[in-house]
Amino acid sequence: MTMETPVLELRNLQKHYFLRPDFWGRPTATVHAMDDVSLSLKRGETLSIVGESGCGKSTLGKTIVRLQDPTGGEFLLNGERADTLQGAALKAFRARVQIVFQDPFSSLNPRMSVRETLAEPLVNFGLAASRADIDAKIATLLDMVGLPRDATNRYPHQFSGGQRQRIAIARALAPNPDVIVCDEAVSALDVSVKAQIVNLLGDIQKETGLALIFISHDLAIVEHLTHRVAVMYLGHVVEEGARREIFGAAAHPYTRALISAVPNPTVEEKKPRILLKGDVPSPLAPPSGCRFHTRCAFATDRCRAEVPRLRKIGGDHAVACHYDFSADGVLIQHAH
Amino acid sequence: MPILNVSELRTHFRGERGPVRAVENVSFTLESGETIAIVGESGSGKSVTSLSIMRLLAGGRARSSGRIEFLGRDILSLGEAEMRKIRGNEIGMIFQEPMTSLNPVLTIGRQIAETLILHQHLSRAQARARAIEMLRLVDIPAAEQRIDEYPHQLSGGMRQRVMIAMALACEPKLLIADEPTTALDVTIQAQVLELMADLQKRTGTAIILITHDLGVVADVADRVIVMYAGRTVEEATTKDLFLHPLHPYTRGLLATIAKLGSSLDDNAASRLTEIPGQVPSLHESIPGCAFASRCPLVTDLCRHTAPSFEAVEPDHKVACHHVERRLQA
Numbered sequence: 001m002t003m004e005t006p007v008l009e010l011r012n013l014q015k016h017y018f019l020r021p022d023f024w025g026r027p028t029a030t031v032h033a034m035d036d037v038s039l040s041l042k043r044g045e046t047l048s049i050v051g052e053s054g055c056g057k058s059t060l061g062k063t064i065v066r067l068q069d070p071t072g073g074e075f076l077l078n079g080e081r082a083d084t085l086q087g088a089a090l091k092a093f094r095a096r097v098q099i100v101f102q103d104p105f106s107s108l109n110p111r112m113s114v115r116e117t118l119a120e121p122l123v124n125f126g127l128a129a130s131r132a133d134i135d136a137k138i139a140t141l142l143d144m145v146g147l148p149r150d151a152t153n154r155y156p157h158q159f160s161g162g163q164r165q166r167i168a169i170a171r172a173l174a175p176n177p178d179v180i181v182c183d184e185a186v187s188a189l190d191v192s193v194k195a196q197i198v199n200l201l202g203d204i205q206k207e208t209g210l211a212l213i214f215i216s217h218d219l220a221i222v223e224h225l226t227h228r229v230a231v232m233y234l235g236h237v238v239e240e241g242a243r244r245e246i247f248g249a250a251a252h253p254y255t256r257a258l259i260s261a262v263p264n265p266t267v268e269e270k271k272p273r274i275l276l277k278g279d280v281p282s283p284l285a286p287p288s289g290c291r292f293h294t295r296c297a298f299a300t301d302r303c304r305a306e307v308p309r310l311r312k313i314g315g316d317h318a319v320a321c322h323y324d325f326s327a328d329g330v331l332i333q334h335a336h
Numbered sequence: 337m338p339i340l341n342v343s344e345l346r347t348h349f350r351g352e353r354g355p356v357r358a359v360e361n362v363s364f365t366l367e368s369g370e371t372i373a374i375v376g377e378s379g380s381g382k383s384v385t386s387l388s389i390m391r392l393l394a395g396g397r398a399r400s401s402g403r404i405e406f407l408g409r410d411i412l413s414l415g416e417a418e419m420r421k422i423r424g425n426e427i428g429m430i431f432q433e434p435m436t437s438l439n440p441v442l443t444i445g446r447q448i449a450e451t452l453i454l455h456q457h458l459s460r461a462q463a464r465a466r467a468i469e470m471l472r473l474v475d476i477p478a479a480e481q482r483i484d485e486y487p488h489q490l491s492g493g494m495r496q497r498v499m500i501a502m503a504l505a506c507e508p509k510l511l512i513a514d515e516p517t518t519a520l521d522v523t524i525q526a527q528v529l530e531l532m533a534d535l536q537k538r539t540g541t542a543i544i545l546i547t548h549d550l551g552v553v554a555d556v557a558d559r560v561i562v563m564y565a566g567r568t569v570e571e572a573t574t575k576d577l578f579l580h581p582l583h584p585y586t587r588g589l590l591a592t593i594a595k596l597g598s599s600l601d602d603n604a605a606s607r608l609t610e611i612p613g614q615v616p617s618l619h620e621s622i623p624g625c626a627f628a629s630r631c632p633l634v635t636d637l638c639r640h641t642a643p644s645f646e647a648v649e650p651d652h653k654v655a656c657h658h659v660e661r662r663l664q665a
Contacts, residue, residue, distance in 0.1 A: 052521035052522070052523060052524075053492070053521055160614055161378075162614070190377035190378050190548065191377065191548065191550075191589060191592050191593055192377065192588065192589065192592050192610065192611035193377075193614075194592075194608075195592045195593075195594075195608035195609060195610045195611075196610045198594070198608055199607050199608055199610060202606075202607070217521065217522070218594075219522070219596060220551075220593070220594040220595055220596045220598075221594045223594065223596060223597070223598050223599050224594040224598050224599075224608065243599045244599050244600065247596070247597065247599050247600060248599065248600045257523060258522065258523060259596065261522040261523045261525065261526040262522055262551065262596050263525075263526075263529070263549065263551030263552045263554065263555045264551055264554065264595060264596050264597075265550035265551045265553070265554050265578070265590065265593055265595065266554055266578060266595070267554055267574060267575045267578040267579060273526055273530075275523075275526055275527060275530065276523045276526075276527075279491045279493055279494070279524065280491075280521075
């Protein structure tokens with residue numbers, strides 16, 4: 001078996017924001033938004049990044065599309081360093097990695113027609129030879145995202161939320177990228193429209209072999225569409241695995257609590273909910289040791305002192321916790 | 337006697353292109369201690385229904401007709417001064433976004449005390465003591481210190497707890513919660529829902545919960561009203577609605593949501609069910625059933641005649657011409 005080069009590989013990626021510079025311009029506070037994140041993504045695969053507000057999932061998305069530069073670590077696109085690219089090489093990179101944002105009302109330019117919106121990346125990246133070529137490519141894009149071809153001369157305000165998100169997806173697809181980052185791309189949509197867009201993303205992936213980074217807080221949608229999942233908490237990946245490993249056999253106490261907190265739309269007998277106490281601590285001063293220890297029911301002195309490393313627990317499944325738990329969440333006193 | 341009796345409520349807005357029919361003929365009742373959920377997508381009229389009950393819609397542009405009876409009084413015919421005595425006193429309200437519904441320049445203590453001083457005629461000191469008590473009730477740690485903090489010093493979950501404390505300070509008979517947990521993270525949502533259920537048990541407040549999240553509905557509601565394009569299409573007990581939905585829209589809505597556990601179920605569909613098409617524009621007057629343009633069961637009758645909202649079983653009402661076909665199936 002040959003190892004396929006991952007489309008995207010993150011190695012110990014870190015992003016800190018420096019705040020409140022003192023008189024000398026030195027920062028006096030640091031937001032630890034993302035620390036030591038290592039992940040990889042294959043062609044045709046969807047990797048979902050889940051977690052609550054402030055866990056660093058959007059920071060991760062913005063960093064890998066180079067909207068901001070990491071403060072540590074590196075990442076590779078198709079085996080080549082991408083975090084240090086500049087100038088023409090960076091421009092070429094931008095055609096390979098695209099992003100779709102949460103709110104299609106603010107991510108589309110209200111003064112640009114659909115044709116202008118979709119022609120811009122084609123012209124910008126030199127992907128169309130002539131006017132006729134642009135028109136043909138735009139027609140193909142509109143077909144792919146299920147919009148009528150006569151949409152070209154209309155403006156964003158003339159479309160519903162779901163249709164606007166289709167325009168945003170068409171724009172991301174225009175340079176035929178290797179990776180699209182979907183940052184809460186379906187969160188603002190109504191349920192019936194959400195289903196349409198989720199199905200659309202799946203269809204496009206099957207057709208084109210596109211790799212997706214799906215950033216979301218909606219675990220039910222994630223479970224439905226993803227291949228792999230990385231769970232983040234306060235800037236750290238606390239668990240990573242194939243969809244079934246995460247949703248069927250979550251090993252981290254945080255992952256278990258997160259899944260159990262999702263209200264399930266059923267009136268059947270439900271498992272008792274794991275209620276977490278308190279709020280997520282501030283990323284300005286993340287807790288020592290395991291960052292989850294302040295809310296973890298199983299926290300020990302070791303958790304307060306020592307940062308747990310991600311360790312393999314079978315297959316693709318890795319967890320950052322000092323302890324092992326049985327399938328129903330009982331602590332097995334076996335420290336690593 | 338029910339606490340709230342809404343019958344044939346219509347709320348229209350004056351728009352540039354004619355009236356916007358935000359709420360068309362909504363009727364329901366609510367008993368003391370009961371939680372009723374109003375569900376629907378954007379533009380279904382669920383929020384306008386709640387704002388109509390609170391009479392919080394701008395007078396010049398919005399017109400409500402029908403009857404809203406709260407403890408025997410017709411809210412729509414009350415004067416503004418009388419209405420002000422009800423708002424925040426007998427009917428409390430929680431909004432979705434606690435950052436914008438709290439006043440950023442006043443301490444949370446001032447804001448909770450304000451309703452108590454105004455409605456319950458407490459002194460400042462009494463109101464402060466009661467505000468601390470309320471903050472403890474909603475599980476805010478170190479309430480004596482927190483009371484002098486400003487909204488920006490609190491997390492999103494804590495701000496929503498403050499909103500709940502404020503809404504419940506005067507022990508209202510009715511609490512309207514408009515998407516109270518939509519802006520919160522799931523672990524915080526679980527805390528807030530638990531808290532609301534617990535407070536309801538203690539105080540017996542009736543709750544109208546407005547939400548688009550059917551998971552939340554399944555967790556907390558006793559009864560559910562499903563709205564579509566300003567109309568009620570189905571009303572049932574929560575159990576009945578989830579186990580035997582009758583309206584094609586309700587069935588579509590339940591089928592379209594992704595459920596947790598789908599990866600463990602080998603029979604789970606790989607595609608989500610879609611409801612084709614879009615919600616009709618509220619500018620148009622729809623003579624027939626509002627769902628006709630998207631309905632799999634549509635016939636000519638549906639396009640021309642609006643179905644009446646009728647009880648097909650004791651606690652189950654539905655507005656569909658083809659409900660008999662459903663019942664037989």
